[in-house]
Amino acid sequence: MVARPVVLADANSFFASCETVFHPGLQGRPVVVLSNNDGCVVARSPQAKRLGIANGVPWFTIRSQAEQDGVVARSSNYELYASLSARMMSIMRTFLPNQEIYSIDECFLDALPSSSQTLQACRSMRDSVLKGIGIPISVGVAHTKTLAKISNHWAKSHVSAHGITRWDDIARDQGKNVLTEIPIDEVWGVGRRLSRRLQALGMVNAWDLHEADPASIRHRFSVQLERTVLELRGIPCVEAGDDASQGRRTTQILCSRMFSHPVTGWEMMGQALSVYAQKACRRLRNQGSLCAQVSAFCSTSPHDDEHEYVTLHGTTQLSNPCDDPLTIAKAACDALRERFDGHARFVRAGVLLLSLVDAAQFHTLEGLDARRDTHGLGEVLDDAARRFGPARVGIGYGGIRGHDRGNEDTGAQWTMRREMLSSRSTTRWDEMAVVHAV
DNA sequence: TCTGGGGTCCTAGGACCC
DNA sequence: TCTGGGGTCCTAGGACCC
Structure with a gap:
């Protein structure tokens, strides 16, 4: 069938x-x-x-x-x-x-x-x-x-x-022309790098890939590209993601941003990491996970020809998996503090939560559970964010709210530039659309 | 002046084991 | 001088997606 x-x-x-x-x-x-x-x-x-x-x-x-x-x-x-x-x-x-x-x-x-x-x-x-x-x-x-x-x-x-x-309709009417008109890099699963390698072998459009030998594609490239060849021939190989509509539980959580202005001092970098850790932590709790590893990284601009490109990263292993924002924000800062170079002009930073486990499946001995340290601080912060908007309450200096839309998230100097922001008409009472009847 | 953010999967290679 | 073989697990990095 x-x-x-x-x-x-x-x-x-x-x-x-x-x-x-x-x-x-x-x-x-x-x-x-x-x-x-x-x-x-x-x-x-x-x-x-x-x-x-x-x-x-x-x-x-x-x-x-x-x-x-x-x-x-x-x-x-x-x-x-x-x-x-x-x-x-x-x-x-x-x-x-x-x-x-x-x-x-x-x-x-x-x-x-x-x-x-x-x-x-x-x-x-x-x-x-x-x-x-x-x-x-x-x-x-x-x-x-x-x-x-x-x-x-x-x-x-x-x-x-x-x-x-x-x-079926276009294949019937157009035959192989449909595929010959599609450049190879527009095929789902073929990015810039792969298309360059394929072009070097004379495969320039979707039809060429359709005609390629799956076994040799697997050998020269990867199983993924072999699946693409088979899919082009009408043989389903790409499985459904596991119940994505219900909000898939991811295996890692990343929160990273470019800064609006370069950051040099540890104080500001620490603020940024703390804020990113709190954002990541909120997503962690929303999906019902705990994390056992916290990574932090920062880098200078790769486009700056005047200065050497610097990228730093470090990881902190938590003694117990947890979803506590205090522990995680501290772990993120600890991961980078020793390595931090006060001379470089950093333009981005991020926090990565790794080794995630399902909170419902994780049990430990009474009194050893790291999540209990703060008596549900995470939930309180989430609740405050839901009721009053993000970043009204937070850990450390990063939680201070700014005065205008441009830097609302934290009010700090390093936050995003968003100079042409439209209204959030469906989620903010004070930004609702106004309709005039004439 | 000013170059996104958040994920996934796969693979190669090293460590380790028997 | 020549220095097992095969398996697993983990990690870093590459490639891709939108």
Whole structure:
């Protein structure tokens, strides 16, 4: 028996679309969304793409031209995107079963027993998301995830598809042309490095990879790429992630940021590590894990030709797995303090929680449990954050709240630059959208 | 002046064991 | 001089994804 096809649904230019939802005046205009610290372009509206703005380019390199072209730039507003994502996902799963949330803007779903039922469900899903959230989505249907990705891409780039493409349809109509038109580096699972190596062997498009011998691909490259070859041939090899829709428990937690200004002193670095540790710790408790290892790292700019590139990292082993923010913040600082070099200009730092274990499965002798040291401080901090907003209360100097939106997270000098931030219309009472009736 | 953040999986190689 | 073989486990690093 042939397994049912898989459906890939994702938003078109998700972040840019989110910005447009509460600012309809942006409709039809070139909009770009910038990464943290207003660094790189991470999302572009169709009009911005048409202007030739590439994904990932540093904003400062294109800023003046973009502004001349009338491009509207926004700082990334993850609180807004996460909220709209949750709404979008909840609508989608009412139309098709077994939703697997793959990223903030895309999910896999199972097809229905018949092809026509599936097509009808996809159309209704697309209409409902557009009507209910105001965000356009595209849908690809195929027997493997890799082909569903390709179909979805086709749906985005061919107006005649009306946002929905079934692999079987385009394969029937276009034959191998569908795959020959896809550059090798656009195949799911083939990144920049791999595509360079494949090109050197004469494989330049998806069809070439489809025709490659799986065994020799495995031998020369990896099992992962072999799976991609098989997936292109319609043989499913990529398993579902374990119940991602329920909030997957991750195996490591990382919180890292670029600074708005270089940091040189240990005092400020300690503040930053403490704040990152607290953020990481909140995610740790949310997923019901404890961690046994805390790593911290910091580095100078790799783009600075005047100074030597410096990167430091260290790890602290905890005597007992815990989720206590005091212990973890201290461990993060301890991991780096000895190694810290007060002369370097650090532009980023991060805290990594490792050796995670399920809190519900972890028991220790009465009195030895590290989690009890602080009498539930973590829960109190989480609760305060939920009721009053993040960073109203925190450990150490890092918890001090600033005075304006730009540095709200902590009020410290090193926090992110977000100069073009839109309103968090769905999650903050004081930033709710105002509608005027005329 | 200004170049994101947070994950996963796989592999190679070393340590260690019998 | 030549210096087992095969297995497991762990870790660092590479590559990928969005």
